[in-house]
Amino acid sequence: MSDAPLLALRGINKSFGVVNVLYDVDLTIYPGQVTALVGDNGAGKSTLVKAIAGIYPADSGDYLFEGKPVSVHSPKDAAALGIEVVYQDLALCENLDIVENMFLGREKKNGLFLDETTMESSAREVLASLSVRTVKSVRQSVSSLSGGQRQTVAIAKSALWKSKVVLLDEPTAALGVAQTRQVLDLVRRLADQGVGVLLISHNLTDVFEVADRITALYLGRVAADVAVKDVTSTQVVELITTGHSDGIAAPSTPAASV
Amino acid sequence: MTDITTDADEAGFASDLTQSNTLGESIRAYVSRVRGGDMGALPSIFGLVVLFIVFGIANDRFLSNLNMANLAAQSGSIIILTMAIIPVLLLGEIDLSAGVAGGVSACVMGLLIVKHDQQWWIAVLAALVTGAVIGFVIGVLVAKLGIPSFVVTLAFFLGLQGATLKLIGEGGSVRIDQPVISGIANNNMSVMWGWISAIAVIVVFAALRLLRHRRKVSQGLQHQPFAVVVAQVVALAAAVLVVTDVLNQNRSVNVNFPISGVPYVIPVIVVLLVVWTLILSRTTWGRHVYAIGGNAEAARRAGINVDLVRISVFMACTAMAAISGIVEASYGGKVSTTSGGGNTLLYAVGAAVIGGTSLFGGRGKASNAIVGGLVIATIVNGLGLLAQAAYLNYVVNGVVLLLAASVDAISRRRRSATGLG
Numbered sequence A: 001m002s003d004a005p006l007l008a009l010r011g012i013n014k015s016f017g018v019v020n021v022l023y024d025v026d027l028t029i030y031p032g033q034v035t036a037l038v039g040d041n042g043a044g045k046s047t048l049v050k051a052i053a054g055i056y057p058a059d060s061g062d063y064l065f066e067g068k069p070v071s072v073h074s075p076k077d078a079a080a081l082g083i084e085v086v087y088q089d090l091a092l093c094e095n096l097d098i099v100e101n102m103f104l105g106r107e108k109k110n111g112l113f114l115d116e117t118t119m120e121s122s123a124r125e126v127l128a129s130l131s132v133r134t135v136k137s138v139r140q141s142v143s144s145l146s147g148g149q150r151q152t153v154a155i156a157k158s159a160l161w162k163s164k165v166v167l168l169d170e171p172t173a174a175l176g177v178a179q180t181r182q183v184l185d186l187v188r189r190l191a192d193q194g195v196g197v198l199l200i201s202h203n204l205t206d207v208f209e210v211a212d213r214i215t216a217l218y219l220g221r222v223a224a225d226v227a228v229k230d231v232t233s234t235q236v237v238e239l240i241t242t243g244h245s246d247g248i249a250a251p252s253t254p255a256a257s258v
Numbered sequence B: 001m002t003d004i005t006t007d008a009d010e011a012g013f014a015s016d017l018t019q020s021n022t023l024g025e026s027i028r029a030y031v032s033r034v035r036g037g038d039m040g041a042l043p044s045i046f047g048l049v050v051l052f053i054v055f056g057i058a059n060d061r062f063l064s065n066l067n068m069a070n071l072a073a074q075s076g077s078i079i080i081l082t083m084a085i086i087p088v089l090l091l092g093e094i095d096l097s098a099g100v101a102g103g104v105s106a107c108v109m110g111l112l113i114v115k116h117d118q119q120w121w122i123a124v125l126a127a128l129v130t131g132a133v134i135g136f137v138i139g140v141l142v143a144k145l146g147i148p149s150f151v152v153t154l155a156f157f158l159g160l161q162g163a164t165l166k167l168i169g170e171g172g173s174v175r176i177d178q179p180v181i182s183g184i185a186n187n188n189m190s191v192m193w194g195w196i197s198a199i200a201v202i203v204v205f206a207a208l209r210l211l212r213h214r215r216k217v218s219q220g221l222q223h224q225p226f227a228v229v230v231a232q233v234v235a236l237a238a239a240v241l242v243v244t245d246v247l248n249q250n251r252s253v254n255v256n257f258p259i260s261g262v263p264y265v266i267p268v269i270v271v272l273l274v275v276w277t278l279i280l281s282r283t284t285w286g287r288h289v290y291a292i293g294g295n296a297e298a299a300r301r302a303g304i305n306v307d308l309v310r311i312s313v314f315m316a317c318t319a320m321a322a323i324s325g326i327v328e329a330s331y332g333g334k335v336s337t338t339s340g341g342g343n344t345l346l347y348a349v350g351a352a353v354i355g356g357t358s359l360f361g362g363r364g365k366a367s368n369a370i371v372g373g374l375v376i377a378t379i380v381n382g383l384g385l386l387a388q389a390a391y392l393n394y395v396v397n398g399v400v401l402l403l404a405a406s407v408d409a410i411s412r413r414r415r416s417a418t419g420l421g
Helices: A045-053 A075-081 A100-104 A116-129 A149-158 A177-193 A204-210 A231-240 B003-010 B023-035 B041-059 B065-090 B099-113 B120-144 B149-168 B181-187 B191-221 B226-250 B265-282 B284-294 B296-302 B306-331 B346-357 B369-384 B389-417
Strands: A007-017 A020-030 A034-039 A060-065 A083-086 A164-171 A197-201 A213-218 A221-227 B171-174 B332-336
Touching: A007 A045, A020 A045, A020 A083, A020 A100, A020 A197, A020 A213, A020 A221, A034 A045, A034 A177, A034 A204, A034 A231, A045 A075, A045 A083, A045 A164, A045 A197, A075 A083, A083 A149, A100 A116, A100 A149, A100 B284, A116 A149, A116 A197, A116 B191, A149 A164, A149 A177, A149 B389, A177 A197, A177 A204, A197 A204, A204 B191, A213 A231, A221 A231, A221 B296, B023 B369, B041 B346, B041 B369, B065 B099, B065 B181, B065 B191, B065 B226, B065 B265, B065 B306, B065 B346, B065 B369, B099 B120, B099 B149, B099 B306, B099 B332, B099 B346, B120 B149, B120 B181, B120 B306, B149 B332, B181 B265, B191 B226, B265 B284, B265 B306, B265 B369, B284 B296, B284 B306, B296 B306, B346 B389
Parallel strands: A034 A197, A034 A213, A083 A164, A164 A197
Antiparallel strands: A007 A020, A007 A060, A213 A221, B171 B332
């Protein structure tokens, strides 16, 4: 890990009323790496993602972006830093085509009118750079795309905007085998372009296939932050279900005892 | 193939074709799109042809030059009101009050001219502002308070009729004899200017289409086959020339007073059509209207100010409805207490749906108003000529609206079944 972290959260706490959801959570995302965020339902994955995206700002803790402390209080702040979230339900407009969706809300203009030439060329360029070959045409309407292709469009959108950090919320949850394969390949290529990817997933097969590091959450605490090559699937399951596993050191803040 | 495509091939993006293939293939693609439920304006053009044949056989005066010119003037206010309602339908909302809002606005215009001796253009401006203000209130109630547009505009449909009644006084009407306003529907361009304008429209349309085609080919963008572009230009040219020719014939029944020429309402419609087509298909605002109609949540997450777009759409709709009210007042020579009431608005919704705009939001375009509005106006005109009992008029229009909505619902189901756009 010679690279400096792109995004680092230190000692993040978040509570809703009397319920503490996150305790002193540390999370690091490196450029060019896929960091997997795993944990059981209710472990705090979504809350952590929302804290990063600025939807629910953290109560306390440091938010470092490219080494500098920043304050992120709204989704706009996060977007301005170059942090893009791809939600599980994708949020694409089915009646619009791929190009129109990729530029939605950030259309290129040529004076008064839309600059379709630039938009179509850049969309095609980005899809080609990510080796997306499953779509027939960039002018195809999204309603004619399969689930995997829609996920592809949503992820390619973040590449188009030169996002530095991309958070993917369960990108393969609703996909078949072949489509999952395509999306994971795409996630890998996105990271290879230097993007820091945070992959939220339940599926350990996916995690072991594509991730470089795993951060496991257990009841709002970080149970482990390890490189994929240092752990086995069984150990990760133990971390998710019990919060500790033999042979894996808990991170700096002891999380094992609840 | 262009070098762009070669680059794409190397990047493993081979299947993204910039040309939608040959003419034969694009005709086949069109047929399969139609069968998949993406019918666009096809049913309405077919319906229009059937109506012309049926009414032409039933009454020999229907196809006369005089009646054709009358049909053009009669359809004006319906077409404009349909154009007004289309952006609202694109959002997936409805504005039931657009007709009466147009009536109130025309009433404001009429009173300013007749009672307050204002210039016609000041009165027209006041009518447009009246429309926009009504639309603003409706938009705020729908977007900010979250009342369903159906309920808000039903309330306005009732309330605004009361406003017109109050402004004019019970049983009365405001006569419109101001020459400019009255001339919109009742005066004609000279034969020469009619031909010059027709040729100009065709030349500009052809030039723009060809330039766009050339630009798309040279930039390696997705484009239609050249033959399709030519076919579109030829079809438009034929339609424009036939209409101009019919309207430029002498249609007077009195040999001593020849009447010929294109009614001024037609250039008004053409300008509105061009403006709305540009707004909806080429501006950010237009793109956002479609996006909200398709998936409002996605539009919000993309950073679009959904409420602002909603409010502005309702404002644009009622301002356009005001223009329709003015054209209607010009055609009828008066604004009455029932202007824009009754089934005016349902005609417009019917026209939009017949023209190919979906009631479910996100699909449709400004040009749908032309064919759809002509279908509705033809029914009204034809049934009027046949001197049928009034009840039949209501029944036929009800059936047509239901038929159009069924076609919309069925084609929507087929689209989602076949995965077409």
